[in-house]
Amino acid sequence: MRIGELSERTGTSRRLLRYYEQQGLIAAARSANGYREYDERFVDRVLQIRGLLDAGLPTRIIKQILPCLDKPRNIHFSDATPQMLATLERERDRMTRRVECLTRNRDAIADYLDAVRAGAGA
Structure with missing residues (x-):
């Protein structure tokens, strides 16, 4: 899905989605025309990120705990x-x-x- 659809489905601005991408919280593939393409799983991921931000966690910590939300889990403790x-x-x-x-x-x-x-x- 393109960034506009992800924005609409999550209630998150495109600008904020691009920020999440810059912070390494989500990742987009690029189509041949250069548009960002997001996997369906990022709908839930963006909602999780927003919830963690609302809870007061900074993005640097969110980035480290996001793998705990995945199934299967892929957790790295290198900089804990x-x-x-x-x-x-x-x-x-x-x-x-x-x-x-x-x-x-x-x-x-x-x-x-x-x-x-x-x-x-x-």
Whole structure:
């Protein structure tokens, strides 16, 4: 698929997709006319990248953990520094707290909806 379709399917600007490519997060083949051609798998990859960026991870760390998202996994640890590992542990813990908070909020909304529906039916 060309960059416009990838942009449309992921809600990511073409400019940002080109940036991801410059950072080595995604790769495009080039057609005979020079257009970028992306494999179907990059739809999910771009969405994963956006989620990791939204979680606060910098692209240099995202590049290192992207192989963990692939099946089969192809993980390289050549430049895993203690600082990077500490950063990832902090981010993981922050995400865990956020998931727990979102779960509590979701459950509170579900309880509220159940109570409102029960009251409406009474």
